[in-house]
Each structure stands twice: as structure tokens, then as C-alpha cells.
Amino acid sequence: MGVSITKIELTNYRQYKKVTIDFERNINSHLHILKAKNGTGKTTFINAITWCLYGEEKYLADSENALNLPNEKTVENTNENGNVIVTVRITMKDDDTNQVIVITREHKYKVNFNIISKNKKTMFEQEKFNIAITNLSNNTNSSIIDNVGECNQVVDTYFNRSIFDYYFFDGENLKNYFTKSKAETIQTSIFNISQVTLLENTKERTNSLAVKKSRELNRKKPSETNYFEEKITLEKDIKARDEANKKLESDINKYIEKKVKADEILNNYTPIKVQQQRKLDLEKNLKKNDEALVVLRNNQYSFIHDYMILLRFYPRIKKTYDMICYKEEHNELPPNINKKEIREIIDNHLENCPVCNSEIDDKAIKYLQDLLESTSVSTGTSHQLMKIKSSLEIMINQVSKFEKEKENLFNTEKFLKIERKEVEEELNGIHSYLSNYSTDSLEKDIAQAEKDSKYYDDKIQEARTTISQNIAFNKKDRDRLNDVEKKLKKEEETKNAKDELSVQVALLRRVTTAYENIKQRIMLVVKDEIEKSTWRMFDAMIWKKHTFKSLSINDKYEISVLNMNNKEMIGSLSATEYMALAYSFTLAIHEASGKNCPLVIDSPLGRVSDENREKMATELLKVSKEKQIIMLFTPDEYSSEVKNVYEDTAASIIELCLSEDESEVEGV
């Protein structure tokens, strides 16, 4: 069946002090009629519904100069500083979801006393808005929604606020239903209720994501460096150097072997070389010995020459010397004095001795005078003898050294001869040893061995240097290879990310296209449905059968009604035709929304002439078999023609009456 209002409870809402109206369908229809005289509270009843749903009294003539919301009588009966609670609660049943939805809006007011006007006034304090949803299928507890946004969302699901007047229909004000500004609102609302807007928003989101991902993809540029080629080159170089080093290690072993052989040869020749060197040293020693012997021979000649004369005259020299010594010992020789000098000291009375500078006193003068008198012999002979004595002493001393010098010379000669003999013997031995080897071959072999040893030594050094260089290069290259491999890994990650992004972009574009196609299809289908449905109902409601040919709705949801000559008639429609069109279009929109929601109509047939009133009432009755319709009539409007149609078929007919003091709706 769809959605229906099962109960509306009004508490302290304007003239509805405490009213509850139930709307239960009967077997014939889901049509409910509320009859009330003008001013009783028909429009207030619709306002109570819109206030509950939207928080606004949509049909209030002048909200600024209207009475306050709380029921006047209740306010009067409330003490000062007391509270008045205004509540409207709508209970609905959704057959599609098998849910009961209870929408409650409540305003709390504080009552004050105005001293000047001597009246009680109310002051708004607090609003409560909540929706309780009970799922009848699983018997679970009600879920309460008290968030305003979520509550509004639920309300819009059933009674989209932007097209509220297509749910709460004002039969007296039909001109607004087909204005251009209205068309735009209708289009927006239809898109909302048929979820075209949802499709568009989803499409926009997938599209913007595709654009974002595509930009992200374009930012991921491929690397300009060919790391893969560099990696291959590095690996090749490293491998080549490793292999070269292996070969060099092997070469080094070979060179070591060859060097060992060359060194062995050199080691074998070492004693010969030592002997050769020894031979040279000995030959030098022999030469020195020869020179020393020549010097010795000369010394010997000089010795013989010197001592031959001295030794020949030695006896005479000795005798002369002894004799002089004897004379000297026996004072037979005059003193060696200078008479002339003594005389001069005496004659001149010199104070100091010219020889020893000692003081010459009278005693010294006396001694000198005595010495002159006692010295009778000439001192010249004595002086000569002393001279000879000296020379003789030298000669005698020289002769005394003869034996020692002779022995020294003999010893030197003996030493040199022994030394010469030893050197000659050793040289003979070396000559004998070396005579076993050919000199030419020996020199050649040693030279070759030395050359080989040096050559292989150089080769080993060279190979080791190359190995070290290769190791150093490989270390550098391995570090670089490590970096390159990291970069390659990063590149691979980037490539994978790019691939993933590409797939995402492709998918998002595919999804965007799908949504666009679905949206276009839905828009077309919905418009087509509304168009067909509007025409079907309009054609059924209108008594003229030869005037109207067709009805069309453009993409902007502007309606055209064409006559049989295909001429536009929308501006020329009568009030009845206009109302029929409004009903048809409204019901078509209800159909398109996918929710079969109630339709509340104030003055449903007010603008319809008598002859069409019955026909239209009948058509609305047909609609009410599948859809809940609540109609609000004045007694005049609820004419006999209408009564005939609805009296036995309507699910409920309720008459609203005011109390005697006209302060509240009393009879229901």
C-alpha cells in the first residue's frame, strides 16, 4: 500500500488543546475527510503537520502578526513561571519497510505575567525533535533519532521539504504550481526523490577521484636514468675484476715459484761470491803487506847506517864520557863561571843578581870576591868539556836503545812475513776453490738469476697492486650497485604504483560512465513516467474529450498542455482544468518518488464547478484506494454531489467543532 499517517496527536497547539485523530483505512478506500467551518482549524491542522515535519507553519498567512503557538486557554490556566509544552506527534506506517515511524516535535514555553497588559505571555525555552522507528518485522526495540540533521533526512525521505506543497496541497492556490521557478524546484526535487542527484553526486565523486588519480599518475614520471643498464654494466665489471683477480692470484703463485727457483740459484752461488770477495780483500791486504815491507827495509837500512858508526866509536865515546864524569865528580874541572860578569857585579855594587835576581848583600859580595881570587885555572876548557859531555850522553843513550830498536825491526819483519804467509796461503786456497768454476758461466748464471728474481718480484708486486686496485674498484662499484639496486627497487615500486593508479583511473572512469548512463536513463524514465501518469490522470478527471490532445514535460519540468491543433493551452485552462492538472501532476510526482506517500488536500474541490465536482471526486476516490488522501472541506465545499460519492466509501469523516468560547477544537 505504501506510506500512511495512522495518527496525529496535537497538544496545546493553537486551538488544538488536546486532540488525537486516527486515520485507519477501510475496505473501500484510504480516504479521510475532515469537515470544518472556516476559522475552525483546517489550515491550522495542515500547519501543525508541516510544523511537526519541517519546524515551519507553511500555510500561516502572516507569521509575524500571528498568535503565539501555545494554546491560549492552557496558558491562562498555567501559573506564572509555569511551563506549557506544545507537542505535535505524527505516527506513520511504511508498508514497504514494515516500520512504524513516530515523528515528534515539542516546544517548551515559560509563562510570564505582563504587568502593563495584565496578560500572561509565553517565552520560548526549548525545542525537542525526534523520530522513533520501530521495525515490525524483527520485534526489536525502537531506535530513536534525535539528531536534527538525521531527523530532517528521514522526513525528506517521505515528504521532501522542497516540494512540500505537493504533499500538503492547497486547492485554493493553484497558480503557483506551474510557474517557471516552481519547475526548477520540481526538477531538483524529482531528481532528489528519484535519486538522480545521488547518481550525479556519486558520478562527480568518482570522476573527481579519476581526475585526482590521473594527475597523480602524471606526476609519477619515469626515471631519466637507465639504472637497469648501469646495473648490468656494474655487475659485468665486478665479475670481470673478480675473475681477473683470481687469474692474478694464480699468476702470483706461478711467479712465486719462479722467484723461489731464481733465489735458490742465487743461494747456491752465495759462497762463491763470498770467496770472490774474500779473494779481493786478501789481495788488497797482500799489497799493503808489500808496501809495509818496503818501508821496513828502508827503516832497517837507516838503522844499520846509524848504528854502524855509533857502535864503532862507542868504546871511545864511553871512555871520554867516563873521564869527564870522573873529573867532574872529583872537582877537577873549574866551575863554569863568568869572571867578567862577577867583576862587574862587585865593581858596580849591583843590588840584585843579573842571573837569579836575588838580593846581593855584602856577604854575597865577599863570596864573589873570594871566588874570583880562588879561580886560577881558565874556565874555557871546562866549558868545552861540558859541551862534549852532553853530546856523549846523547850518543850513549842512543846506543842503549839499539837492542830494543833492533828487536822491534826484527819483530816487525817477522810479523809482516807471517801475515804475508797467511794471506798467501788463504789466497792459494781460494784460488784452488774458485778454479773449480768457470768464471764466464758463473757470472752469467748469477746475472740471469738476479734478473729473474727481480723480474718475478716486480711481477708479484704488479699483480698485487692490480688486485688491490680491483678490490678497491669493486668495493666502489658494489656500493654503487647497492644504490642502483635500491633505486631500481624504488622504480619498480613506482611502476607498480603507477600500474595500480592506471587500473584505478580506468575503473573510476568506467564507473563514472556507468553512473552517467544510469542517470540519463533514470531521468528519461522518470520524466516519461511523470508525463504519462500526469496525462492519464488529467484525461480521466476532465469531462472534455475532444479538446486536449496531449501533455508534455520538458527537461526543465515545465508542463505543456496541447489542444487538438497542437497549440499550447496551459495559460488558457479553466480553474477546474488547472486543478485537475495540478492533482495529476502531484500524483505523478508521488508515483515517481517511489514512495506512495499520503496526500493532504485543503479545499480539494473548492475551485471545481458543480458538473465536474462529482467526476473529480470520483477520480480522487479511485486514487485513494491505493493511496492515503486526507481532505479538508468546508461544509459548503462538501456539497451533496461530493457527499454522494464519499459518504459510504470514505474510511473516516471527521467534523471539527470549536468549543463554546471558541478557544479550542472540541468535537472531533
Next chain:
Amino acid sequence: MSISKKITDEITNLNENDELKKLLLELLNIEDKGNHRNNQLFENEIKEHIKKTGGAK
């Protein structure tokens, strides 16, 4: 609000594989819930779909 039958019918009739149809419905449901993290949720769904299907049609 649940996705209307018209839309689910259109999606069902699309010449696409079942996984993509599920994805189309799922994204609509996310958008319908009006979550401020929609972009992130969309991306998650897209990635999940690619993971399941490999991204191929």
C-alpha cells in the same frame, strides 16, 4: 534511504560483471549515507574491487 528499485534494476541490466555491479551499488550507498570520509571510503572500495578482480573487466 535505500537505493531505489529503478536504479538497482538499471545496474542489474548493465552489461558489466557482477563485481562491478556490486561496486556501483556500494558506492551509491556510501554517497547516500553522506559521510565526510566519502573519498577515502570510495578509494577503499575501488582498491578492494581491484584486489578481488585484478582490475580486469
